[in-house]
Amino acid sequence: MGLFDFLKKKKNVAPDQYIAEPMKPGDAVEPVPPDSPFGHLNFKDLLHGCITAFGTSLFGGLILLIGNVVKGEAAFSSISLTNIALLGVAAAIAYLNKKLFTNSENKFGKKEPK
Numbered sequence: 459m460g461l462f463d464f465l466k467k468k469k470n471v472a473p474d475q476y477i478a479e480p481m482k483p484g485d486a487v488e489p490v491p492p493d494s495p496f497g498h499l500n501f502k503d504l505l506h507g508c509i510t511a512f513g514t515s516l517f518g519g520l521i522l523l524i525g526n527v528v529k530g531e532a533a534f535s536s537i538s539l540t541n542i543a544l545l546g547v548a549a550a551i552a553y554l555n556k557k558l559f560t561n562s563e564n565k566f567g568k569k570e571p572k
Contacts, residue, residue: 496561496570503557510553515546 494500519534519542526533560566 494557494562496568497558499554499558503554507550507553507557511546511550514549515542518542518545 494503519538522538522542523533526538556566561568561570563571
């Protein structure tokens with residue numbers, strides 16, 4: 459079953475128009491692969507944590523840069539670069555903690571279902 463198999467052509471409809479049909483009881487549904495279990499992290503979680511940290515640092519740095527330029531100060535200083543790095547580390551830790559304490563059904567703070 460493909461991602462867009464629910465879109466089917468109807469008779470008497472232009473070929474470029476598709477109508478979604480609702481699912482009926484008993485229709486086969488492909489299971490969604492579970493996230494990592496409660497208390498565990500996988501490589502995907504670590505990768506997303508790194509992306510979150512990089513994105514947060516990037517946007518935090520841009521906001522700091524714009525603020526410093528508007529004030530007429532130096533674009534970056536050692537203090538501002540330290541703050542940008544700490545912002546990224548804090549974002550990564552927050553994301554990984556969220557993933558660590560969420561079970562495979564995406565419920566926060568709940569044990570794995572049996």
